[in-house]
Amino acid sequence: MKLRFEDHSIRLRLSETEVAHFAQTGRVAVVVPLGLSERENLTYALERSESEEFRITHGAGAITVKVPAALATQWTSTDQNGLSATLMMGESQPLKVLVEKDLDCKH
Template sequence: MKLRLLDNSIRLRLNKVDLDTLYNDGEVWTVSQLGKTTFSYGVRSVEQGEMSVEMEDNRLQFRLNVDQIKEWHSSNKVGYSSVQENEDGSSLKLLIEKDFKCLTDRDEDESNNFENPNSTC
């Protein structure tokens, strides 16, 4: 699972194993150790509602509707996006998507990534 933060936007990319875990277990998490602090981020399924995110106790949690997860897991759908309003009136852009293999070689294990739809005509 990969996390990207840019200004008021958060993008989360899941590989095949991550999406399978989310589909089968209802949640998927990863942990990063930052010095003495543990930071975790992931996705949890919810029965109803729009995609949203919250941060509490060094834990960034995306919430995605169980029906969206079922559709996402069984289709070629790339992902979901949403805009979440913050308490101060600003907006937070959310994007959760499948992690595709890069079209150029990189020194990174991409064996669990989805095939890039742009790799074939």
């Protein structure tokens, strides 16, 4: 899974294998070691959520994008390429969230 930050946006791109894993388990995550101890790792994840809205949680070296279950099921079971939402992170601070299939990528 690839993670990309740009001005006021966060984007996750999942390989075909990762999409299948997410469909089956409801979660896919990547751990990036940024130091010598586990406390210095960065974990980013995509999770299926019972909430009806996209959400992002972060803290203690982890960023998690939470996608409503109904949207997640539709996305993983069809040829729909992506999901997106704009979250208001504060007054006049929108954050665009994109979750996409990266099906041509073979890694």
